[in-house]
Amino acid sequence: MLISLQALRALAAWTVVCHHFMQIFFDFHASGPIGQFFVDRGAVGVDIFFVISGLVIYLSTQDKDMPAGRFLLNRAIRIIPAYWFYTVLMGLMIVALGQQMPHQVVDLPHFILSLLFIPSENPGGYGLYPTLNVGWTLNYEMFFYLMFSLVFVVPQRLRPLVVAAALFAVCEMVSTYGVLSRFYANNIIYEFLLGIAIGWAYRRGWVAQGLWMPLMLIAVSLVAIYNLPASDRLLNWGVPSAIIVVSCVAMEPWFKGNRLLKTLGDCSYSVYLIHVLVLYTGWFASERLNINPYLVFAICVPVIALMSWASYIWIETRLYRRMKAWAEARLAPVPSRSIT
Known part of the structure; x- marks a missing residue:
């Protein structure tokens, strides 16, 4: 993984944290320009995530041939x-404290659909969000x-075209069916293709290294x-996000070898999953004890960071390795016995 992408993943995750802080504590009513930025534009962290995801998946699978099922299994073990775990924790929190959590409701059918990455109307009545609200982005990721x-059945030179055609065709097809049409008709899903395009260009050496030009492009994109x-999320936020991503890749020499940024990037997935749970807990404390919300947030930030680091070590790394080893042992071909 490029360290520049790790740094950007971390920044995107914490931007989303600030966005949800403004939602949970202030119901998206900001009192200053910084708060207003996170209210109006904090969700752009998701767009950056999607572009990076397309780029990373493309680069990590080049020059590799594997069954499609093996690829999906590896991704499932990594994500699920x-x-x-955090969906179950969120469900338990809603069951225990749902009366005090605005719009938060859980029921068994919706909970199961959430675990299966199937978009469905949240019983709280506020849209197509799973039990762990931030999981809506994972529905797009798994899709x-x-x-x-599908790319593993075609030559490498055709892979970008195949995935683009498949994504477009299936999205257009499912967009005619009820709930799925409301979810997959969102053109945010095509931001993965922007990441693949960046990966394709990077592999061919078309991303020139530099500092001042990438910084200028980042400023213009912001x-x-x-x-x-x-x-128009794809055009207005997706394209600028892609420019930010490719600019960070161009500045890789200035990031290379930075272990702190690598660690922050490693923990970004857990930051994304955990932060809502921690923020809701902080909100309860703020309401009950009448504590300043910004003081509570200052406490929540290191709590999120520490919990995410532990989650990365124990769930994302150690459990992932054990599950992957177990799966590979079960999928390994059985050696034939020689008859003597």
């Missing part, structure tokens, strides 16, 4: 354990992985994101 698995609405 932590997501299921992308399913489409990407201005665009700040001034453009999310109504």
